[in-house]
Amino acid sequence: MKKSALHAYARLIVRAGGNVRKGQEVMVFAQLDQPAFVYMMVEECYKAGASKVMVEWDYQPLTKLHVRHRSLNVLSKVEPWEEAKWAHRVKTLPVSIYLISEDPDGLAGVNPSKHAKGHQARLQVIKPYRDEMENKYQWCIAAVPGKAWAKKIFPDLHVSKAVEKLWEAILFTCRVGNDSMKAWEEHDRDLQSRCQYLNGLGLDSLHYTSSNGTDLTVGLIPQARFMAAGEYSLQGIYFNANMPTEEVFISPMRGKAEGIVYATKPLSYQGQLIENFSITFQDGKVTKVKAEKNENLLKEMIGMDEGAAMLGECAFVPYDSPIRETGLLFYNTLFDENAASHLALGRGFSNCLKDYGNYTTAEAREMGINDSLIHVDFMIGNEDLSIVGITHEGEKVQIFKYGNWAF
Numbered sequence: 001m002k003k004s005a006l007h008a009y010a011r012l013i014v015r016a017g018g019n020v021r022k023g024q025e026v027m028v029f030a031q032l033d034q035p036a037f038v039y040m041m042v043e044e045c046y047k048a049g050a051s052k053v054m055v056e057w058d059y060q061p062l063t064k065l066h067v068r069h070r071s072l073n074v075l076s077k078v079e080p081w082e083e084a085k086w087a088h089r090v091k092t093l094p095v096s097i098y099l100i101s102e103d104p105d106g107l108a109g110v111n112p113s114k115h116a117k118g119h120q121a122r123l124q125v126i127k128p129y130r131d132e133m134e135n136k137y138q139w140c141i142a143a144v145p146g147k148a149w150a151k152k153i154f155p156d157l158h159v160s161k162a163v164e165k166l167w168e169a170i171l172f173t174c175r176v177g178n179d180s181m182k183a184w185e186e187h188d189r190d191l192q193s194r195c196q197y198l199n200g201l202g203l204d205s206l207h208y209t210s211s212n213g214t215d216l217t218v219g220l221i222p223q224a225r226f227m228a229a230g231e232y233s234l235q236g237i238y239f240n241a242n243m244p245t246e247e248v249f250i251s252p253m254r255g256k257a258e259g260i261v262y263a264t265k266p267l268s269y270q271g272q273l274i275e276n277f278s279i280t281f282q283d284g285k286v287t288k289v290k291a292e293k294n295e296n297l298l299k300e301m302i303g304m305d306e307g308a309a310m311l312g313e314c315a316f317v318p319y320d321s322p323i324r325e326t327g328l329l330f331y332n333t334l335f336d337e338n339a340a341s342h343l344a345l346g347r348g349f350s351n352c353l354k355d356y357g358n359y360t361t362a363e364a365r366e367m368g369i370n371d372s373l374i375h376v377d378f379m380i381g382n383e384d385l386s387i388v389g390i391t392h393e394g395e396k397v398q399i400f401k402y403g404n405w406a407f
Contacts, residue, residue, distance in 0.1 A: 017140030022049030025094035060106035075118030103148035104331035107271025191228035219256025249315035251348035255284030307372030313344035319403030340381030346372035
């Protein structure tokens with residue numbers, strides 16, 4: 001891959017994604033797969049005026065080793081020095097950039113129950129710090145190729161060629177080209193215009209149907225608004241949380257979901273794939289799940305806490321999105337969620353509320369924003385998905401028809 005294209009991508013993540021400003025601290029979280037690219041991005045952060053950039057590395061095989069050999073008590077513990085790091089983040093609100101490259105099957109073979117319980121216990125300690133930071137800082141999730149991930153997508157190619165092809169797909173879907181910033185701004189404007197239309201409808205609920213059996217109705221919060229692409233932190237800084245992104249999304253009313261929905265793509269969760277699954281809701285809560293592969297892992301996820309069995313997000317993505325048109329199944333939520341309309345179980349977004357800065361986290365929860373330790377997207381879009389919005393007056397408005405925007 002040409003260095004000029006990689007530099008353009010690094011610049012896009014820093015400038016349009018995290019929108020690093022002069023004097024800010026930055027934290028970069030990455031696997032060990034692309035150290036040269038991480039160097040480029042750190043350099044771009046300093047060019048943007050960052051006062052300090054810190055990189056935290058992770059390595060899936062070590063995680064697998066830890067889960068296998070540590071006791072559940074040790075896996076569950078958050079050390080005092082780790083809490084001190086979180087306290088520092090609350091105080092300094094660093095821009096957080098997450099570079100994902102994990103092997104979709106990288107944690108296959110670990111004890112899913114042990115891993116989930118340890119993760120759950122740690123999240124309970126970390127959650128108050130995350131709640132304190134919510135909406136106050138910039139963050140961006142982007143991707144770089146890992147060898148195992150690339151081979152999962154392109155199994156017939158030599159690993160070096162597979163990595164090169166994955167680089168091409170990532171740069172294409174993130175609109176990296178001659179003028180990446182301009183292309184991103186135009187895409188952002190298109191998504192924002194769709195939000196404006198939807199927010200003017202006064203929707204009370206959404207009804208999803210598909211020939212695969214999906215028939216689900218989801219209630220909406222009266223004060224909620226549709227959002228897309230970029231958003232403002234409470235510090236007044238505009239940033240893009242996901243690269244790539246094709247979605248328009250909203251957080252639904254906690255406890256208002258009825259019916260069944262069928263996933264249309266595998267879900268990569270904790271380094272394992274959950275495949276061919278359906279989820280049934282009653283009174284807003286998951287009452288039944290079925291999966292051909294890793295059904296128990298899906299049940300563990302939904303059992304993380306009370307909110308994990310309720311919806312936190314409804315996102316619209318057209319079937320003819322550039323990501324789906326690549327013809328690739330990425331086995332990665334960042335990409336696959338932007339190739340198909342999706343739902344998310346778990347935590348909702350309080351900034352989906354109008355004038356969200358005027359509400360405390362507790363008040364946002366009271367208004368209907370779901371709370372949970374998790375937020376996990378799963379894909380439901382296909383070529384015949386229909387989404388109908390029902391207004392407060394009972395009028396029906398076609399939002400999606402044959403998998404694409406109806407307006």
